[in-house]
Amino acid sequence: MPHISLNNLSISYGNHKVLHEVSVDIPDSQITVIIGPSGCGKTTLLKSLNRLLDLNDDVSVKGNVLIDGVNTYDPKADVLSLRKKLGFLSQRPYPLPMSIYDNIAFGPKVHRLTQEQIVQQIRDLEGRSFQVPERKNGAMDVLVESYLRLAGLWDEVKDRLRTPASRLSIGQQQRLALARALAVEPEAILADEPTSALDPLSAQLIEKQFKFLRNNYTIVVVTHILRQARRIADYVIFLYLGELVEHGPAESFFKSPKDERTRAYISGEIS
Amino acid sequence: MRSRRLEEQIFKGLMIASLTLVLVVLAGIIFITIYKGAPALTLSMLTETPKGGYYLGKEGGIANAIVGSLYLGLGASFCALLLSVPVAFGLQKEYTGWRFASFTKLVLDVLWGIPSIVYGAFGFVVMAYFGLRASLLGGIIVLTLLMLPIMVRSMEEVIRTIPLELKEVSYALGTTRIETTMAVVLRQALPGMVTAVLLAFGRGIGDAASILFTAGYTDYIPRSLFDPVASLPLAVFFQIGTPIPEVQERAYASALILLLIVFVVSIVSRILSHRFSKHIVR
Amino acid sequence: MKVRRFKDSLATTFIRASLVFVNAIAFVIAITLFMKTRPILAKTTLSHLLSSTSWHPLRGDFGFFPFIIGTLEVTAIAMILSIPVCLLSAIYLSEYAHGRFRGFVRLVVDILAGIPSVIYGLCGVIAIVPLVRILGQALGSPTTGYSLLAGGIILAIMVSPVITSVALEVFRTIPRAARENSLALGITTWEMVKHVILRSSLHGIIAAIVLGFARAFGETMAVLMVVGNVPKVPLSLFDPAYPLPALIANNYGEMMSIPLYDSALMFAALILMVVVGGFSLGAHLILLKIERRGYV
Numbered sequence: 001m002p003h004i005s006l007n008n009l010s011i012s013y014g015n016h017k018v019l020h021e022v023s024v025d026i027p028d029s030q031i032t033v034i035i036g037p038s039g040c041g042k043t044t045l046l047k048s049l050n051r052l053l054d055l056n057d058d059v060s061v062k063g064n065v066l067i068d069g070v071n072t073y074d075p076k077a078d079v080l081s082l083r084k085k086l087g088f089l090s091q092r093p094y095p096l097p098m099s100i101y102d103n104i105a106f107g108p109k110v111h112r113l114t115q116e117q118i119v120q121q122i123r124d125l126e127g128r129s130f131q132v133p134e135r136k137n138g139a140m141d142v143l144v145e146s147y148l149r150l151a152g153l154w155d156e157v158k159d160r161l162r163t164p165a166s167r168l169s170i171g172q173q174q175r176l177a178l179a180r181a182l183a184v185e186p187e188a189i190l191a192d193e194p195t196s197a198l199d200p201l202s203a204q205l206i207e208k209q210f211k212f213l214r215n216n217y218t219i220v221v222v223t224h225i226l227r228q229a230r231r232i233a234d235y236v237i238f239l240y241l242g243e244l245v246e247h248g249p250a251e252s253f254f255k256s257p258k259d260e261r262t263r264a265y266i267s268g269e270i271s
Numbered sequence: 272m273r274s275r276r277l278e279e280q281i282f283k284g285l286m287i288a289s290l291t292l293v294l295v296v297l298a299g300i301i302f303i304t305i306y307k308g309a310p311a312l313t314l315s316m317l318t319e320t321p322k323g324g325y326y327l328g329k330e331g332g333i334a335n336a337i338v339g340s341l342y343l344g345l346g347a348s349f350c351a352l353l354l355s356v357p358v359a360f361g362l363q364k365e366y367t368g369w370r371f372a373s374f375t376k377l378v379l380d381v382l383w384g385i386p387s388i389v390y391g392a393f394g395f396v397v398m399a400y401f402g403l404r405a406s407l408l409g410g411i412i413v414l415t416l417l418m419l420p421i422m423v424r425s426m427e428e429v430i431r432t433i434p435l436e437l438k439e440v441s442y443a444l445g446t447t448r449i450e451t452t453m454a455v456v457l458r459q460a461l462p463g464m465v466t467a468v469l470l471a472f473g474r475g476i477g478d479a480a481s482i483l484f485t486a487g488y489t490d491y492i493p494r495s496l497f498d499p500v501a502s503l504p505l506a507v508f509f510q511i512g513t514p515i516p517e518v519q520e521r522a523y524a525s526a527l528i529l530l531l532i533v534f535v536v537s538i539v540s541r542i543l544s545h546r547f548s549k550h551i552v553r
Numbered sequence: 554m555k556v557r558r559f560k561d562s563l564a565t566t567f568i569r570a571s572l573v574f575v576n577a578i579a580f581v582i583a584i585t586l587f588m589k590t591r592p593i594l595a596k597t598t599l600s601h602l603l604s605s606t607s608w609h610p611l612r613g614d615f616g617f618f619p620f621i622i623g624t625l626e627v628t629a630i631a632m633i634l635s636i637p638v639c640l641l642s643a644i645y646l647s648e649y650a651h652g653r654f655r656g657f658v659r660l661v662v663d664i665l666a667g668i669p670s671v672i673y674g675l676c677g678v679i680a681i682v683p684l685v686r687i688l689g690q691a692l693g694s695p696t697t698g699y700s701l702l703a704g705g706i707i708l709a710i711m712v713s714p715v716i717t718s719v720a721l722e723v724f725r726t727i728p729r730a731a732r733e734n735s736l737a738l739g740i741t742t743w744e745m746v747k748h749v750i751l752r753s754s755l756h757g758i759i760a761a762i763v764l765g766f767a768r769a770f771g772e773t774m775a776v777l778m779v780v781g782n783v784p785k786v787p788l789s790l791f792d793p794a795y796p797l798p799a800l801i802a803n804n805y806g807e808m809m810s811i812p813l814y815d816s817a818l819m820f821a822a823l824i825l826m827v828v829v830g831g832f833s834l835g836a837h838l839i840l841l842k843i844e845r846r847g848y849v
Binding site: 275276278279282283285286287288289290292293294296297299300301303304307354357358360361362366367371373374375377378379380381382383384385386387388389390391392393395396397399416419423447448449450452470473474476477478479480483484504507508511522523526529530533534537538541 | 557558560561564565567568569571572574575576578579582585586589637638639641642644645646649658660661662663664665667668669670671672673674675676678679680710713714717741742743744746764767768770771772773774778798801802805806809815818819822825826829830832833834837838841
């Protein structure tokens with residue numbers, strides 16, 4: 001059973017329908033790319049998965065989203081652990097208003113991990129045992145370092161961990177956001193046009209990270225850049241005007257689209 | 272074409288004249304206060320309480336009013352802060368529906384507009400009902416009411432500018448409302464909240480009408496919450512009302528002290544809000 | 554997990570309770586004032602209170618007309634003096650001035666808005682009152698200087714930071730594109746102001762004026778110190794007047810000793826609250842609308 005599957009999901013803001021009866025299973029341990037023109041409900045679909053939509057006014061959601069078999073929109077669902085399972089990268093990176101170090105440590109601290117849990121988490125991540133430094137917060141230090149390394153940021157920031165995260169460049173901020181999301185041990189990563197605010201080099205770094213991470217995580221990326229979708233996608237979902245037009249493995253999707261609209265979009269006739 | 276240019280020139284001239292007038296008049300207020308107050312300001316004004324015959328021009332100072340004003344201002348700021356922070360946080364949509372939040376904001380706007388004399392009258396009635404005399408406690412309560420809308424509305428203005436996305440990334444980590452509020456919203460809004468508190472403090476310490484009947488006036492520094500308390504604005508008001516020139520001079524000095532306190536608070540608030548903005552995400 | 558949830562619900566409850574509490578304060582104030590005015594309303598009629606000019610508290614005769622007129626006139630003078638000057642200043646700052654200069658003036662005006670009203674009153678006594686006395690003598694109407702005009706001038710000075718800064722904020726909400734598009738037609742800056750800026754910010758200007766009015770209407774100490782405080786309908790600018798806030802402030806001490814006096818003063822407070830509250834409510838509703846739409 002896949003981690004994430006959508007079942008007849010319809011979403012509207014007030015009277016405005018944004019998504020119309022979308023049903024799809026998102027394959028595990030692959031990069032799933034959601035493409036489509038702007039304003040067709042890509043971001044809404046993504047944010048419906050971890051219920052960030054709750055922050056908007058008068059949103060109504062019909063149908064359901066199953067995360068590990070649990071319906072997200074069940075009133076009894078545990079939203080907090082659900083969100084913990086799904087890491088999130090926003091369009092523009094938003095570092096939390098604290099230091100670089102605290103940005104990573106924030107998640108584990110909020111979830112009140114014990115020393116043993118932190119050590120266990122690092123072991124799981126690094127796949128080896130290690131020595132916990134004999135100082136206050138020693139384990140947390142190692143944890144922060146591990147995740148910064150994982151996001152390819154460690155060498156750039158190791159000397160200024162205590163400086164405000166807002167002083168990093170945008171590209172670095174996005175990698176920090178990735179590290180921060182990974183530090184709460186999610187099973188999947190949801191990314192909403194994660195490279196749209198970045199320069200080409202930083203964007204490339206993020207794409208590389210995704211390809212590296214896909215072995216262990218289910219990754220869902222929203223993008224409106226077709227070339228990016230071709231570069232990174234294992235599986236593609238095409239939304240058009242709130243409707244799920246077509247979905248399938250990347251290769252067949254791009255080579256032999258079944259729907260006329262997909263073909264038109266891929267060839268650049270509609271955008 | 273020429274008449275259009277002329278019209279432009281005339282109005283531009285009028286505008287510059289207007290702005291100059293506004294700035295000159297306001298600068299004049301400050302100038303008069305300093306010009307009249309500075310010669311009358313002596314060390315004993317600051318450090319001594321009124322002695323016998325003070326109001327006839329003899330020895331003494333207004334330490335009672337300075338300390339009294341600080342007690343009133345600090346006490347009321349503290350009480351208003353305790354109440355404002357939860358209210359300002361509560362106006363976010365995570366806690367309150369859109370309707371109730373906008374209604375509350377309008378109520379606060381109306382409260383902000385209510386003249387301070389009305390707060391004074393209300394405070395007096397309530398105190399009379401509970402059998403309280405004019406006292407430090409009464410003054411603090413009334414000033415708290417006066418400051419509350421100022422603080423909440425200024426804090427809320429800052430909190431509202433926090434991008435929704437910033438909260439989203441925090442919630443996406445699996446945090447509860449209060450965790451996000453304390454870790455993200457509080458930090459992000461802190462500089463603005465400091466400014467809000469100091470703004471309200473400045474308003475409160477300079478207000479006379481509300482404490483006229485609720486705080487009373489005394490030549491002594493209050494020892495308990497139930498003692499009456501003197502204050503700088505009332506010191507200005509009472510001393511200017513006497514016919515004796517020496518006492519009037521002291522009104523000028525008191526006004527200068529009050530003005531200095533208000534300015535210092537205003538400038539400190541700007542510096543502090545800059546200092547606290549280290550972690551702010553823009 | 555349980556602890557976190559418990560903390561969250563506890564905090565949420567507390568936060569919501571504090572919201573309710575703030576609203577309750579407003580209603581308690583309104584209801585208290587209303588209840589306190591009931592004795593006098595039971596004795597005389599509302600129209601008599603509002604229109605009678607006879608003020609003899611000892612005889613139980615409470616006519617508020619002179620005070621209401623005094624308040625209105627003092628406020629009107631303040632508004633007439635300050636509105637044109639403040640609007641022109643705000644237009645200059647918004648459309649002509651350099652961004653840095655605008656920032657500087659905004660800062661200065663913000664600081665000046667915080668000057669306590671007794672200080673304005675004091676400066677009124679020192680500077681404005683003698684000025685009005687000289688002016689009155691020159692115009693052939695001898696006066697002490699403590700007059701309607703002095704009160705109006707001091708109020709005009711006090712509200713100028715309010716009106717200027719709100720108007721400036723409103724002008725700045727007009728998008729740059731609106732300016733660019735009209736200037737591209739080859740019109741002068743003043744014509745752009747006249748046809749585009751003023752027209753599209755009309756509601757906001759009204760809001761700025763109403764906020765200034767509300768501030769002036771309820772201002773107590775500064776006016777009290779220069780206006781003369783004689784309970785008669787003023788016949789000229791140089792006559793003393795007696796606005797409502799000054800009435801309350803001056804007579805509180807003795808109100809308990811005379812029957813119905815406290816109720817009468819509460820009536821004055823209620824008038825102030827209703828008028829000022831209503832006006833500032835209206836102004837904020839307008840500003841709220843502007844904020845939502847960008848500009849009207």
